Amino acid sequence: MRLLMLGGTEFAGRAITEDALARGWEVTVFHRGRHDPPTGAVSLHGDRAEPGGLKALGEGEWDAAVDTWSGAPSAVRDAARLLADRVGRHVYISSRSVYPFPTAPGLGEDAPVVDGSADAGEVEYPQAKRGGELAATGAFGDRALLARVGLIIGRYENIGRLPWWLTRMARGGKVLAPGPRNHGLQYVDVRDLAAWTLDAIEQGLGGPYNLAGPVDHTTMGEFLQACADVTGNKAELVWADPESILAAGIEPWMDLPVWLQPGEVYDTMMRADVTRALDSGLRSRPIQDTVADTWEWLRSIGGQAPHRPDRPKLGLDPEKEREFLAHTESGEVAEPRRNSAS
Known part of the structure; x- marks a missing residue:
């Protein structure tokens, strides 16, 4: 598998990159150069928040891309549109914050979400993540996977x-x-998040998943x-x-x-309903x-x-x-x- 990591040098992105490399995948990491990616990954440098910052992604094909961006949704939009014809599947690491507060316990992925726009600039975190989701699905349709993660803990x-x-x-x-x-x-170990993400790519999963362990x-x-x-x-x-x-x-x-x-x-x-993630193979150490x-x-x-x-x-x-x-x-x-x- 050929994986493109949009941000793979810190926390969740780094854990996903390391797991992919351990599986023998070919991993390309697009990052700003502030931190070195794990050994074995190919680096492409660029700052997506700057004009022309995606130039390094102008060529290349990958089986999947994973985007961990939590800033302006327009940055997710621009990258997704650029890659839509050259990447098989898109995983956007989103958040349970896309659900409006308060959310009743036990609600699943069909619960209402906050308003958002793929074209937005800097907005509050819930709207940023929802806008990122819309950007991913707007470019990739049912080839987009939305990982609505709750509390993440673990190394990095x-x-x-x-x-x-x-x-x-x-x-x-x-x-x-x-x-x-x-x-x-209720939480997810960053290594379990990484393993589930890569397994989901292999399975061809799409749509939203509440990603955390059992309550x-x-x-x-x-x-x-x-x-x-x-x-x-x-x-x-x-x-x-x-x-x-x-x-x-x-x-x-x-x-x-x-x-x-x-x-x-x-x-x-x-107290999220995470049945869908568990049924799809999420393991919680x-x-x-x-x-x-x-x-x-x-x-x-x-x-x-x-x-x-x-x-x-x-x-x-x-x-x-x-x-x-x-x-x-x-x-x-x-x-x-x-x-x-x-």
Whole structure:
């Protein structure tokens, strides 16, 4: 198979590129040259946000193209139109954000989506991803596959979610653990995302797929316990209820990455119907595997994860965490139990 990766040097794009190379595919990576692609890939340089930035894609044929772009939809449109007659299938890595908020739990791919335009410039993230979908389908029709991904975690993460938790656990001491500890955590390991994407290309799949593991695949407790275990059991998890966390001005998802309190946001992000993806072959490895692999990668690069400059820094301020734990009255936080997720 000949694969063209539009952005294959970071996070999801890099994982897809590495998996394709491991399968013996011929991989061409179109990128801006800020990071080297995996060894074995052919590089084409260009900045699609600049006039003439797609010049390097003027020639060549591929069996499939994968586009991870999350900026202006017009950039997806221009690339897709340029490639439509020379590429067999198109995969656009989209997002569950294309569904309007709030989304009722259990809705599938036929749920309503936000308005978007393939011709749009810089717009808000949901509209950008929906516009990207329309750009892909406008050029490729039923040869376009839309991967509506939810929470992605794993090696190469440049957002700061799982790496922040691993770094925090490695620092040790009392760690604020946001409850409920038995709350399901719906996510996809970036390696499982990559494997499914390439399998889907081989199967000739098209249309939208909600791409994440089952709702009950793991829990917040199991996730944090895995982070504590793999970093050497230096952390003492102190579980707190959502109400006390929110009352202290601690923000879900931003201060405490991955975590969402029960309610509309949680239902929208963590309770998608992913039956279609599972039936098509999506496999979800254990959370312990995801955490251990990410920690191994993090240590291999010196412990400091890369960070996308267009995304905010995540993570709870250490002083704010200490203050919360020190001033929480008995009953608002469960009795601390060293490394216990039960």
